[in-house]
Amino acid sequence: MRNLILACLFLLCSAGLLACSDPARIARREVDRVTRINQRTEVNLKRTTRAALLDVAKAEGQRRGAELKAAGCLSTMASQPSTALEEPCKGIVAASEKRYEVKTAAIIGPAKKVDAAIGAVYASLLVVLDVLEDVAAGLKPGGWQVKLAQLVAEAVKLYGDAVTAFTAWKATVGGTP
Amino acid sequence: MSATEMVSWVLAIVKTVFDTVTEAIKGPEPPSLAELQAKVKAAIDARSTDWIKEAKADADKALVEAAAVEFSAAPKDEIKKP
Numbered sequence: 001m002r003n004l005i006l007a008c009l010f011l012l013c014s015a016g017l018l019a020c021s022d023p024a025r026i027a028r029r030e031v032d033r034v035t036r037i038n039q040r041t042e043v044n045l046k047r048t049t050r051a052a053l054l055d056v057a058k059a060e061g062q063r064r065g066a067e068l069k070a071a072g073c074l075s076t077m078a079s080q081p082s083t084a085l086e087e088p089c090k091g092i093v094a095a096s097e098k099r100y101e102v103k104t105a106a107i108i109g110p111a112k113k114v115d116a117a118i119g120a121v122y123a124s125l126l127v128v129l130d131v132l133e134d135v136a137a138g139l140k141p142g143g144w145q146v147k148l149a150q151l152v153a154e155a156v157k158l159y160g161d162a163v164t165a166f167t168a169w170k171a172t173v174g175g176t177p
Numbered sequence: 178m179s180a181t182e183m184v185s186w187v188l189a190i191v192k193t194v195f196d197t198v199t200e201a202i203k204g205p206e207p208p209s210l211a212e213l214q215a216k217v218k219a220a221i222d223a224r225s226t227d228w229i230k231e232a233k234a235d236a237d238k239a240l241v242e243a244a245a246v247e248f249s250a251a252p253k254d255e256i257k258k259p
Binding site: 025028029031032035038039042046049050053054056057058059060061062063064065066068069075079100104108111112115119122123125126129132133136 | 249250
């Protein structure tokens with residue numbers, strides 16, 4: 001009876017080890033997980049960028065409208081480029097345009113960098129999938145497990161970098177308008 | 178019940194426990210390689226920097242609208258030409 005119990009325990013431990021040590025399966029699960037969270041971050045980035053740009057635009061629009069009104073300009077001048085206007089309305093719109101471009105550039109520049117980081121994550125996931133495809137086709141020599149684990153770790157790290165960049169940018173954008 | 182039958186029963190029980198534990202440890206089956214490749218490639222294909230241009234264009238419109246709204250809030254809409 002004791003031997004039977006020991007045999008059962010051995011089998012259960014073997015099952016656990018087998019389940020946990022399938023690197024291809026682990027890699028597929030990680031690729032799936034990172035793809036999903038990377039997509040979510042991408043959507044979040046787009047939504048946050050759009051909201052931040054709209055906030056800046058509305059605030060600047062209100063300021064431009066108020067300044068034009070105070071200077072006695074035409075309401076239609078708010079939508080015209082400063083180059084098409086005459087002083088003092090030209091100066092008001094030109095200053096408004098400059099402020100607006102500076103503020104939007106402060107949002108768009110870092111957003112592009114975060115977007116590029118998200119793209120790098122997808123590229124690294126494709127590399128992992130290529131290796132998995134080779135493994136499935138029996139084209140990988142011995143030791144592929146280590147290489148695969150490194151590639152997966154790299155993809156996860158890249159995603160971490162993208163999230164860090166996004167979080168830092170989002171904190172900055174929160175105070176922009 | 179003979180000894181052989183008992184052993185086969187015990188083995189069947191052990192196998193069931195083994196399979197159950199294995200599945201529990203493994204968790205849900207991850208998507209297949211083909212599914213993952215399609216998913217990642219679709220995500221990459223859908224990527225474009227146009228969304229930034231579109232968001233900026235929408236913001237430009239919002240600026241003009243906000244300015245017009247602010248202006249129209251004045252008692253006199255158009256005060257004078259410069």
